[in-house]
Amino acid sequence: MNITVIGTGYVGLVTGTCFAEMGNNVTCVDADPNKVAALKDGKIPIYEPGLEVLVSNNARENRLHFSTSLAEAMADSSLYFIGVGTPSNDDGSADLSQVLAVAKEIGQHLDHYAVVVDKSTVPVGTADRVRAVIEAELQKRDVEIDFDVVSNPEFLKEGAAIEDFMRPDRIIVGTDSDRARELMRQLYMPFNMNRDRTVYMGVRDAEMTKYAANAMLATKISFINEIANLCDCLDVDVENVRRGIGSDSRIGYSYIYPGCGYGGSCFPKDVKALIHLAESCQYDSQVLRSVDERNKRQQRVLFEKICQRFGSDLSGITIGVWGLAFKPGTDDLREATSLVLLHDLIGAGARVKAYDPIAMDAARKLLPKAWFDNCDLVLADHQYDALKAADAMVLVTEWKPFRTPDFMAMKKIMKQPVVIDGRNQYDPQQMSEAGFEYLGIGRRG
Ligand SMILES: NC(=O)C1=CN([C@@H]2O[C@H](COP(=O)(O)OP(=O)(O)OC[C@H]3O[C@@H](n4cnc5c(N)ncnc54)[C@H](O)[C@@H]3O)[C@@H](O)[C@H]2O)C=CC1
Numbered sequence: 489m490n491i492t493v494i495g496t497g498y499v500g501l502v503t504g505t506c507f508a509e510m511g512n513n514v515t516c517v518d519a520d521p522n523k524v525a526a527l528k529d530g531k532i533p534i535y536e537p538g539l540e541v542l543v544s545n546n547a548r549e550n551r552l553h554f555s556t557s558l559a560e561a562m563a564d565s566s567l568y569f570i571g572v573g574t575p576s577n578d579d580g581s582a583d584l585s586q587v588l589a590v591a592k593e594i595g596q597h598l599d600h601y602a603v604v605v606d607k608s609t610v611p612v613g614t615a616d617r618v619r620a621v622i623e624a625e626l627q628k629r630d631v632e633i634d635f636d637v638v639s640n641p642e643f644l645k646e647g648a649a650i651e652d653f654m655r656p657d658r659i660i661v662g663t664d665s666d667r668a669r670e671l672m673r674q675l676y677m678p679f680n681m682n683r684d685r686t687v688y689m690g691v692r693d694a695e696m697t698k699y700a701a702n703a704m705l706a707t708k709i710s711f712i713n714e715i716a717n718l719c720d721c722l723d724v725d726v727e728n729v730r731r732g733i734g735s736d737s738r739i740g741y742s743y744i745y746p747g748c749g750y751g752g753s754c755f756p757k758d759v760k761a762l763i764h765l766a767e768s769c770q771y772d773s774q775v776l777r778s779v780d781e782r783n784k785r786q787q788r789v790l791f792e793k794i795c796q797r798f799g800s801d802l803s804g805i806t807i808g809v810w811g812l813a814f815k816p817g818t819d820d821l822r823e824a825t826s827l828v829l830l831h832d833l834i835g836a837g838a839r840v841k842a843y844d845p846i847a848m849d850a851a852r853k854l855l856p857k858a859w860f861d862n863c864d865l866v867l868a869d870h871q872y873d874a875l876k877a878a879d880a881m882v883l884v885t886e887w888k889p890f891r892t893p894d895f896m897a898m899k900k901i902m903k904q905p906v907v908i909d910g911r912n913q914y915d916p917q918q919m920s921e922a923g924f925e926y927l928g929i930g931r932r933g
């Protein structure tokens with residue numbers, strides 16, 4: 489099949505590459521000429537394990553192409569995947585300007601039946617808006633061309649994107665058109681070989697399914713974080729509680745790891761967008777508002793623990809931070825807890841030395857230049873360099889090399905042996921035996 493994918497971010501690039509890997513002829517279009525130039529050169533603008541080799545293999549085999557021109561790419565595709573960003577507006581609603589701009593461009597160039605597929609995460613009703621924008625453009629051109637708009641939300645996780653795309657738990661296809669459904673069935677056939685993972689439904693139902701999935705996962709995390717904070721108050725170890733409840737198959741072990749809050753480009757924005765969607769129907773989404781509120785507070789829990797230990801004026805205090813990305817396996821800093829922590833620490837007068845195995849370049853580009861100029865923040869060359877003369881080590885992202893560090897070496901170079909563990913990676917008893925003062929999230933020290 490000939491496929492055009494619009495947007496070459498985490499979702500667009502992975503979608504296009506994986507469809508090409510299944511033998512399709514794919515053109516990925518992006519409005520950013522620098523991204524497209526880099527991709528044509530075989531350089532991947534994001535860190536995603538396994539992606540680079542898959543892109544270069546498929547480009548070499550002439551199945552994967554890159555372009556800045558949607559008009560050119562549209563010539564003979566039967567499917568147009570929209571994978572552009574849907575960031576939050578100031579009021580929490582989803583900003584659909586990128587999606588609707590793409591719809592307009594499709595309408596300006598469409599000249600044969602095609603299926604327009606929404607892969608971006610969009611509020612219920614967006615497919616109708618996309619259809620209306622395309623129809624308006626066709627009317628302006630005074631042409632009548634049949635097309636369908638399908639909702640096919642994406643559920644991949646950054647850091648495991650290829651595996652998630654190639655072996656999805658489910659494929660959601662929202663459409664009322666038999667013709668579009670048949671095309672989608674053929675496209676996804678290779679992903680359904682051992683069992684049919686596709687769930688067909690109405691377009692609006694599919695749009696809602698994506699938000700509900702992310703909101704459910706965010707709810708599990710905020711719930712366990714609340715329990716962990718309560719454990720802190722009651723001298724209970726949340727790790728025992730987590731194992732105890734996870735063993736109930738109705739609850740399960742996944743997404744109940746307590747910590748310093750969820751980040752990333754999706755949970756925070758999608759929970760807010762769903763709250764906003766509820767408000768637009770005059771519905772008060774009490775649960776979702778609490779999930780969001782708990783997470784905002786949870787992202788400040790590490791700073792609160794630091795202040796309880798060192799006082800609220802942190803002048804003269806040096807904090808070594810391990811991990812900047814919003815989770816391991818990515819260089820993505822969007823809504824990362826590290827950003828909230830660095831802001832609070834530097835605001836309170838602390839000096840910060842930070843290290844991340846992958847996100848250092850992204851951090852250098854994103855963080856305020858003044859922090860570097862004033863030496864409020866130093867990006868260390870090695871995880872142990874970040875701890876030299878530090879009054880405390882704070883673990884924000886649980887990258888594998890941070891899991892079993894050399895505690896003796898750490899103790900030698902730190903000013904004070906204090907570890908504040910935002911991801912509950914260390915054993916409090918072992919830490920205490922090694923001579924560390926240890927503070928976790930809901931851990932009994
Ligand atoms: N990042 C993730 O892990 C996941 C994201 N999603 C959803 O997928 C959508 C895309 O997310 P990301 O890939 O993270 O976004 P991103 O921000 O990484 O990439 C979006 C890309 O679209 C391009 N773009 C914007 N307007 C364009 C236009 N008019 N024409 C061509 N290209 C244009 C941008 O230059 C950018 O490269 C969002 O709705 C997100 O919620 C869904 C599942 C997973």
Ligand SMILES: O=C(O)[C@H]1O[C@H](OP(=O)(O)OP(=O)(O)OC[C@H]2O[C@@H](n3ccc(=O)[nH]c3=O)[C@H](O)[C@@H]2O)[C@H](O)[C@@H](O)[C@@H]1O
Pocket residue numbers: 609642643644645646647702705709742743744745746747748749750751752753754755814815
């Ligand atoms: O819509 C999206 O963009 C994607 O959002 C999440 O994927 P992602 O944000 O890449 O990462 P996750 O692994 O889900 O982690 C999100 C955040 O939750 C935190 N988390 C996760 C699990 C947990 O038990 N506890 C916890 O605090 C992580 O540290 C991270 O900050 C979903 O898992 C994907 O299914 C979805 O497609």
